[in-house]
Amino acid sequence: MDKVELEKRVEELHKLLHEYGYAYYVLDQPMVPDAVYDQYLKELLAIEADNPDLIFPDSPTQRVGGNILEGFEKVTHKTPMLSLSNAFNEEDLRDFDRRVKAVVGESVRYVCELKIDGLAISLTYENGTFVLGSTRGDGTTGENITANLRTIRTIPLRLKNDISIEVRGEAYMPKKSFNKLNEEREQKGEDLFANPRNAAAGSLRQLDPKIAASRNLSIFLYSIGGDPEQYGLDSHSESLDYLDEMGLTTNKERRVCQTIDEVVEYVKEWHDKRPNLSYEIDGIVVKVDRFIHQQELGFTAKSPRWATAYKFPAEEVVTRLIDIELS
Numbered sequence: 001m002d003k004v005e006l007e008k009r010v011e012e013l014h015k016l017l018h019e020y021g022y023a024y025y026v027l028d029q030p031m032v033p034d035a036v037y038d039q040y041l042k043e044l045l046a047i048e049a050d051n052p053d054l055i056f057p058d059s060p061t062q063r064v065g066g067n068i069l070e071g072f073e074k075v076t077h078k079t080p081m082l083s084l085s086n087a088f089n090e091e092d093l094r095d096f097d098r099r100v101k102a103v104v105g106e107s108v109r110y111v112c113e114l115k116i117d118g119l120a121i122s123l124t125y126e127n128g129t130f131v132l133g134s135t136r137g138d139g140t141t142g143e144n145i146t147a148n149l150r151t152i153r154t155i156p157l158r159l160k161n162d163i164s165i166e167v168r169g170e171a172y173m174p175k176k177s178f179n180k181l182n183e184e185r186e187q188k189g190e191d192l193f194a195n196p197r198n199a200a201a202g203s204l205r206q207l208d209p210k211i212a213a214s215r216n217l218s219i220f221l222y223s224i225g226g227d228p229e230q231y232g233l234d235s236h237s238e239s240l241d242y243l244d245e246m247g248l249t250t251n252k253e254r255r256v257c258q259t260i261d262e263v264v265e266y267v268k269e270w271h272d273k274r275p276n277l278s279y280e281i282d283g284i285v286v287k288v289d290r291f292i293h294q295q296e297l298g299f300t301a302k303s304p305r306w307a308t309a310y311k312f313p314a315e316e317v318v319t320r321l322i323d324i325e326l327s
């Protein structure tokens with residue numbers, strides 16, 4: 001093939017492999033057998049080996065970088081990554097609802113989301129390509145962990161549309177991966193991770209992307225950084241649907257609630273269903289849905305007045321002690 005035909009073939013292979021990767025990792029619905037995916041990947045690797053000028057950052061072959069980093073650069077977030085106020089019981093939720101209604105009136109609508117117990121991160125895409133990933137850090141300055149985030153298969157290297165956007169979410173380690181990792185570490189006499197959140201944070205702080213790639217991390221995205229209205233979105237629930245359309249992964253258990261009673265219902269439901277989830281959550285995030293209402297409510301020094309986090313008590317851990325008592 002001549003150069004032009006090669007470029008066309010590379011573009012075709014990118015498109016195919018991104019589509020198959022999305023179906024496999026994000027939708028959990030493989031479109032082709034693994035052997036077919038591997039064959040296309042091998043073809044792309046061969047073309048890239050003979051034509052290094054055809055290796056692009058969003059190529060599916062560039063997920064796991066080669067070199068080990070010296071350290072992490074600092075990244076200043078364009079808009080601060082805020083923390084959440086807490087609610088500990090139903091009364092706190094109803095107080096939150098009263099405070100919100102005092103400002104925006106009775107027509108307020110909420111979005112409830114599972115509060116993923118992981119590491120808050122930010123992803124920046126320019127013209128559809130993933131260019132920068134960072135930790136929340138202190139909310140203003142985080143660490144550049146792009147190389148490690150690229151290894152997370154549910155983070156697309158290229159969006160469905162060539163938009164420039166910054167999105168925020170939670171990187172996490174599924175419970176199964178956490179248990180398997182600790183079993184392996186116990187075999188090797190290494191220290192164990194206390195919980196999946198620490199394991200995810202420890203994995204993303206590795207300087208060698210190959211280690212992060214081996215930890216089976218995933219991600220749920222839950223907000224757009226900067227001004228979401230620039231994408232013609234009027235509410236938080238719309239923005240989450242928009243992220244889905246762009247090929248980004250959001251958590252599908254979210255629910256729009258018309259009243260605080262429905263919010264309380266959702267909290268009770270997920271308090272009971274929490275042990276069946278394949279990942280850890282430490283509560284429920286309740287957000288005012290319409291952006292005009294969020295703007296009217298504004299922020300305190302460190303967190304939005306239009307959101308709160310209902311915290312679940314720490315999940316009961318069945319310890320060996322109980323086993324001994326029962327035996």
Ligand SMILES: NC(=O)c1cnc(OC2CCCC2)nc1N
Binds near residue numbers: 084113115116170304
């Ligand atoms: N851990 C979570 O799952 C989570 C955390 N934070 C937020 O929203 C914050 C972000 C900006 C103001 C509200 N949503 C979430 N789902």
